[in-house]
Amino acid sequence: MTSTTRLTVAQALVRFLAAQYTERDGVRRRLIAATWGIFGHGNVAGLGQALVEYGHVMPYHQGRNEQSMVHAAVGYARQSNRLSTHAVTTSIGPGATNLVTGAALATVNHLPVLLLPGDAFATRPADPVLQQLEVPRAGDLSVNDCLRPVSAYFDRITRPEALIPAALQAMRVLTDPVDTGAVTLALPQDVQAEGFDWPEEFFTERTWTVRRPGADPVELAAAVRAIRAARRPLIVAGGGVHHSRAEEALARFAETTGIPVASTQAGKGSLRWDHPQDVGGIGHTGTATADELARTADLVIGVGTRYTDFTTASGTLFTGAGVRFLNLNIASYDGHKLSGLPLVADARGGLRALTEALTVHGHRVDPSYVTEYTQGKERWEQRVDACFAAGEPAVRPTQPQVIGALDAVVDESDIVVNAAGSLPGDLHKLWRTRSRDQYHLEYGYSCMGYEIPAAIGVKMAAPDRPVWALVGDGTYLMMPTEIVTAVQEGIAIKILLVQNHGYASIGGLSESVGGERFGTDYRFRSADGTYTGAPLPVDLAANAASLGMRVLRAKTVRDLRAALAEARDADTPTCVYVETESADTVSGAPPAQAWWDVPVAETATRASAVKAREEYDRHVSTRRRHL
């Protein structure tokens, strides 16, 4: 007879989670390293009690907002190469639905995170309980059903024994390099507290291998033929290069063949910025060099990329007459994009196989092509130097000068975390990435408010490294509250807070699409009813200080350099606050080198929109469908 242990569902789940491990390349790690939680009646007596009972095997962290707890877990997971993550427990109702944005962010970016929202009673003794959704048309709906479309896996545990298959499936998905994302186990509050006789085997240690599938020989042979036939090949390195830890393999492949490497937001840092074949970011926020190579490429070799609209300039970037795509991707879905030749495999293994096959043929691109991109890279680096140049040290800096000041104080150990606003574009064009994981941009969901909690998660995964959350004022106002958590836990993140009184990014976009910056500046209402009055007198530096951070205010480029150096050395959470040029002046960064499709009003009376539409139609006419 199998021996059993009587535990509640919540206790069993916590014990089970504490015994799960991942393994890749001979390294074994805890899969669920800790659990974040905010308690309410939907989880306090279930998971809350279980986390006290099993606190010795499952560390707990207190958060301030359910969404931001997911951001912290995602930051931790990405910094852990998806081999380790956190769980997040919430109450029912608003606590649970606050997870939706975080869940979408995790799933879009293929980053694992385990969500454990409480749910209404399975036994329905007294419907509706506090915060329960009631819909007359369906008795089995709960607000947690909102999490289904944004979860890579979803289950609701309405019977204790159902936890066994559900928990095993949840671990399978979390550790699957293709399917991973937010995994949700909704836990009715009565079921969480219910006792059950669990087979002991449920709690024995289990190791989940994070697989590295190899290339199919037929696909590999076709890929080699395509590369050998290409005269102007270009590699597009995506986030999959990092997830697979394929940076070295990519460098070998590039060096063997002479092919230049452009990168997406998720793939930046695949090569160090000063590697002679790194031509920088590609697409709407790309460098002139990479985008020019993209326009004239005859073979685009995507490695671990989803080809988002930013990368393809909404289908207008790859204009070479006979351009073809070769897509090395672990997901067949992405491998087949743009009618490309699929090479469905782990990025590292796939790149090694390609390098080996091409070495046999002694294949290299023409030296004139190498000269062309080398010169292009030099020209772009001069533009970056010019943007970073401090100019007059006593005046308020431009945003590129802020980035330049940070560039001047960091080394390869620093990590910069960012997600939304005008910083992602400027960073993609300008940042000089010094190590494989220095550039942590969440640009799959580009979620304002990711930065501060994610930096906490990153710092938990890399405690000895300086971790910088780069935030605009809009982003700061969206989600500053986890500063309290950083202070409470003594997690010495650094925040670089850029004040420009509103949404510089969307303001600029609005102007270019005939929207006249409507609703994008933070200003008082004027007599005419519009927000065109004086800037708002908010003091975000004082706000950060009130939450417990040390704050250094910088007015000029000279101050900023000193403040950043001081913050870098700090061993408590520290914020550097700087005001840049106001939102309605240009950032000083190089303009977009490629288009991005944001549809413009087809009919309008205002001249700005009519003109913008003419421009829009011109761009749309250049769109290419790759068939």
Ligand SMILES: Cc1ncc(C[n+]2csc(CCOP(=O)(O)OP(=O)(O)O)c2C)c(N)n1
């Ligand atoms: C949660 C969320 N809401 C809305 C947006 C759309 N959006 C993108 S950038 C931005 C403004 C960001 O403002 P700020 O952080 O001040 O950066 P700035 O544009 O001034 O550089 C908005 C509203 C978003 N990305 N995320």
Ligand SMILES: [Mg+2]
């Ligand atoms: Mg702003």
